[in-house]
Amino acid sequence: MDSTIVAEQSLKEQAFAIRKANFCDDIKFYAPGLKSYNIPEFEQKNPNAFLPISVTGNACALDCDHCDTRILDPMIPLDLEEGIFGMCKNMKAKGTESVLISGGSMRNGQVPFLRHIEDIKRVKDELGMKIIMHTGLVSEEMAEGLEWAGVDGVALDIIGAEETIEKVYHMNTTVADFDATLERLTRHGLSIRPHIIMGLHYGQFLGEYNALEMIKKYPTHALILVILTPLHDTPMKDVEPPPTDEVEEFYQKARIAMPDTNILVGCARPGGDYKKVVDIAAVNAGLNGIAYPAEGVIDFARSKGLQPSFYEDSCSCGID
């Protein structure tokens, strides 16, 4: 037998064996209200359970090539009169249990949350809602503020290549700044849910493995893996997403690199047949959960001896 095939098989088998050794047989499937979702195996019941708020509306200073503010479009823009607390109070009355507080970045890669920090603390203290902050880079002052507010978790993209920061994000920062952000958040006792975007460098793998090395130094509540999804009306609209075999290999190596950390497949990845292939690969690699799974994947997980459980909040809400 070809030695490459043997090596690939052993990587796949090794990854799944690590899962079996370190976790129970539960596999989590998520369908947050960012999109309506209904497949035969999983029907979303409360699309309001988890909702995203953007503190900057659809404004962002970066104009990243993969996003160009499109990711902010479906978020609920901050109503300046109501403020975050007023909005969350109304949302809670309509069944919302968790919120993602996000927004566009400033030129320094930070999202301007600090002016809302008292409101955010009130949401936690008075409404008891789960709050996940979707930050960019985080300053010391911001980390202190988030700790003070008592947010449940911090999600952020970790970029492991200087070239990607410069060319895709157009930011004048460095990989070391992302490392420093992880250190700061950890030091302040915040629960981190870092994201790695596979293929972020125009469909190519570049800084992903370095990002993984960075993240694994810190206690991580959950690592979220997403895949570049070329969006229309962005400079990357014609970019091919990374090959599925490279994604599969990254899933396996991430599992092996972080054997006892929950690793979840996040919302963003291309649809159709591509999604089916990578979702099956995620189950085979022993990952712990998948957002918006492709049809058939839940049954496939069952066939692997896993017990599915279902959630209507974001995978960034993590594992309770």
Added chain:
Amino acid sequence: MTKIDKYEVDTGLFYEPEEHYWVKISGNKARIGMSPLIQETSGAFVAVQMNALDKEFSKGEAFGSIEAEKHVGPLKAPLSGKVIGINEEIIENPRLINYDPYGDGWIIEMELTNADAEVPNLIFGDHKVVQWFETELKKFEDKGWIAQ
């Protein structure tokens, strides 16, 4: 076409109100596509899967599935009948549904098997279509499904 808010609506067609399909009926055959409201609120379509040709479906039964930026779900037959044509072009390029919902973005053609009973339940007639579309538009806005 009638302009309702920012939407160009063909008020000469039938509309299935639950799934928001338009239905163009010729004899016992029908061509079916999505209303401009549903295509906008779903976001960009990224995948269409249908294994329906020459198969019979009851009204409401899934004949395929569709995936968009803001929606994943089944495609449910708006009327009972046999699928006699599927638009291969939208399988290759799902965004045609967004770009041209009444034209190149059509979805399937059916031979109807229960038209006498089911067609009268569709919305039809200029005034009724406009009234229905405006009501749906308000409902979608109230639910926050349309970006303001």
